[in-house]
Amino acid sequence: MKVKVLTRNPDIYLRETKKDIHKLPRNYDPSLHPFEAPREYTKALNSVKLERVFAKPFIGNLDGHRDGISCIAKQSHALSILASGDYCGELRVWDLPQRKCKWKIQAHDGFLRGLTFCNDNERFISVGQDKTIKIWSADEQYCKVPEEPLSVILSSTVITGISHHQKEPKFATCGDVCQIWEESRAEPLKVMEWGVDSLQHVAFNPIESHILASCASDRSIILYDTREAGPIRKIVTKMRTNQLSWNPMEAFIFSGANEDYNVYSYDTRNLSMPVNIHEDHVSAVTSIDYAPTGREFVTGSYDKSVRIFEVHKGHSREIYHTKRMQHVTNVCWTLDNKYIVSASDEMNIRLWKARASEKLGVLRPREKAALEYADTLKQRFAEFPQIKRIARHRQVPRHIYHEQQQLRASKQKISRKEANRRAHSKPGTVPFVPARKKVVINEAS
């Protein structure tokens, strides 16, 4: 049998040395490339498929806590250390790159409520159910277990949350009242109250660092000016805000994780309605943290999932879940914009990639260029049905899936009912009210 083979002379296409770079002559005349758009579409389709193939966001977990984790804290100007506290008052310091526990200590009697690193990264502060504020030293690269805290401040009431100032050695706590402390003093510098008996979370604005926001159990969010005025504004929403986080790149934007399954982003200058509603969770959103780029944020929810939202979009771009992850109590986005840490009720801290299919480590220039090209193509063809379908497809746990369906049905029911009422009543009596205007019930000054 005769076998026909097309052969090529290897001298033509092989390089003699590694540094021989062939210049590929190209003719860019569009009449010579009649199928450029279909070819790019195929490329986009392939890359979006590959993206889903490589989407393996889970990196690892940090286990060791003997009770559910109540709070975690990241360093303010460094990457490698993470501190976490649990419901039985144990405090652990983790080395993130090694994924190991550096040391642990029984810090408080019962329920460690809040943790924060100082702005110089040399100390960190914990607050607990036992009405104490403890300042811990982080000397010697966190290698030595401190026998006792640097200082202990006794408070008259239970403190439920803590947040450190971005630049100065000050921190704010919340509980019955909101208090501003100086690290070296045992008495608060300032006490700010506005008729609420319990605040559960407090957060300093990282840019305009004299502004402070806290959320209260009476479904309100209160803004404070720490310099002179004290409390300046309060809004009451339909349901309670569990946590809030300031956008680190936009001084006036903050987002609150709400009990009504949604996240609301507010503009501090116009609090009468949120600038955006981010919905997708199927249970109360318990925690939120902004990416350092200010373009995205991550939320943890009682529905046992972590979601990533883009700031300007109403729905999440990503959902992370594992079989064993229970109610997520805390999330944080690392300062290099690469990873997400989530802490949950079942005693584990999990480490995720911020972009599920991203390749970790250093990329070669050509590889990088190829990935960027693929990303751009995905963007360009994002609206094409096949690409959209593949990019959006996520396998979610059964409970979330069913809950989503139920929620959808209930929403449809409400909207249908409203439409019916509108149809059968005098025109103008049932006005259209946008969803955003329904969020804030009362804005008080």
Add this chain to the structure above:
Amino acid sequence: MSKKLKKFQSKRENDSESDSDVYEDEIHNRFLENIKQSEAKPKITPATRNEPASEVSEFHLQSKRKSDKGKSTFRKEDLLRPLKSKNAKLAQKLEAVKKTSALPKPLETVYEKKIQREVGYEKTKKQLDRWNDVVQSNRVADQLQFPLKNRQVEIYDHTEDFLFCSTSNPTPLEKELSAILNSSDVAKEDHEKMEQTKFRTTLKDIISKRKMMASVRAKASYVVSKGRRQNKIKSKKYHRLLRGEKTKQQIKDFEALQKTDPEAALKQLEMLEKSRAEERATLRHRNTGKWARNQVIKAKYNKESRVALSEQLSKNRELTQDLKVKDKDSDDSADESDVTTNIEKVQTDSNNPWVPGSDDFNKFISSYKKYYAETAPRGNSAESASHVDSTESVSHGDSVEQNSLEQLKTTTDEGNDSEPGEVEDMPQHTVQEVENSPKLKKSKKKSVVRGKVEEELKTDDECALIKEITNSSGSWTVSKLPAAENSSNVKSKKNKKSSESGSSSNVSDMFESLEEKISKKLKRKISEISEAPKTNNVENKKVGKKQKAKKKKKLTKSGQNKPNDDQNKQIESDKDKQIDDQNNPFASRSKVTKEPCPPVDVIADFKETSYRNPTKDVTDLQNDDEDGDTYRQMVEEAFAADDVVADFEQEKAEAVDNSLPKIVDSSLPGWGSWTNSAELTEKKTKTKRPRLNKRLLFKVPKAPPRKDANKGHVIINEEKSNKLKEHLVSALPYPFTRVKDFEASIRAPIGRTWVPETAHRQLIAQPVVTKLGSVIEPMDEGELMDRGEL
């Protein structure tokens, strides 16, 4: 009774009071005094602060200054009294103050706090508004790089560790040394200075920078506009003067440079040489420029322009003089023999379009040729066309040259066919040749002109002239014309003369060699063609009937009646074409060779200085490359067994069949065929085809003719594809408002296959760029513009 009782009771009470009052008061007072005395020190002391606290309890406050009687320990008047005597004005003011009414009662705390909050919120809003611009610009930015580069410039003070900048871990000694050095007064002062100076960009800086840039740009534009204005000046005198000035200045400069810096002068000389070489490499100083073409048009009437043209050409000659690159002629005899053998090997298959013997291949090649023949005279030798069309004198020269070529051709013909009779009626023959050549589509007009020329030549004693010119390598110069001979163009004449005398014999030698080569080629071609069984009809179609007649006439004249007329014609036409192809490049090149040189040089000249003639390329395509032939042979071998055409036809037939609308039979089994048992048995025994009820047949209307009905070489699938539909966008995506825009955006490619690398990089730039392992700090005050210093 009751009244009495009451009275009595009250009286008794009064009595007891009055009695006991004095007594009890005394006791009480005594008791109090006793207590007072017993309390040497008060048990409850006023609160003292030992811890710095921000909050002070109001219950601990008391005014100690007030005495028990409600009088204060000091009075304002006491303090003011000495003032009255000393400072009268102040006293008056105080009096005025006294007269003003009291301040209103302060607001209740609730309302006061509310107002405070309101004011505080407004202030905060204003504070936050400062970030608006930065946030907005970041939101709309195409690309953001994190960590953000602050506008504030940080200056790294390396004086602290200048000693051990080489090593990351300094030794203790080094540390001590640097500490000592840093503790010096000078170092401290420096350090303080550095700290005090803030390098933050201000609005003022940016505005001043912008102004500076604007002024620079404006100045540049002034210069440009001035240059434009100067360029527009038409005065020749002005330009001459300008040029003169420039050259003078240059010479002056050069002389000065020679004196001061001979090396630089040498360099400049080299530069001059180089520029000359570059000019030689370009096609300047030829007759292709705009000016030259205008001169050509004028040349008929104007002597001066003729002179100018000849000067120009002579300059070109001067410039192109010393090119001495030798190049071998590509057509070697050995090659030829190889090729011919190869071609002989080739088995012609009429069905395979890529076999050279087949119709398709011939068509393809001929169409290629035709195309290039058309483009060649248009594109490259526009000047020659203009000569022929417009000016007699110039076309004279051109036609003369052409004639020489034709003559050459005829000689080759003689060599091949050994037809002696043709030499005699040469002019006539040349005209025919010209007409036959596919190159000259507009040949009618031209041939008319040429015919005129020829007639003129006939009348004169031009045959000799032609020969003479062919000997002198056919250079077309105006000086050769009889009219121009009389003129004062001495220079060119001299040139010509010298050339004629110098190397006419050499040139003729060269020509002979060329002829030989051409004849060889022709032979080969003819053999190739004669082997091909089918005649090429396309060629014959092109040649008009008139021409055919002429040819026949010619043949009869020559007295050679060949038996196979058709084949002969074919060969003839092909031959003509070949000859043309061979000659055209030569013709165009011959224009370039103006200076008579030794033969090798001249050949080199042909190669180097001539502009590429596409007809040459066509011939390359067709025959002369050995590689091409072997490749073709390889392809043929590879696909020898594949009957591509038949396969395709079958496929197309199937496709057509499938696309034809089918007749729908809507009859149901059993229905309409009510029968008796006999028939049923009959049916069982015979496998009879069921009768079709015509009423139940649904005839589909005839489909419109297929798009590929008249296109033998393609199958056009006209069915809609559902698979494709899945991939199509159904709604217009968000930012677009028109479908056209969206389609355009999709159509513009971004891959490096379709756009240049730099553009590709810009197109794929990511919206957010982060640096691996670097902390992204929150935004900083440094991002804000400092507006205060405006």
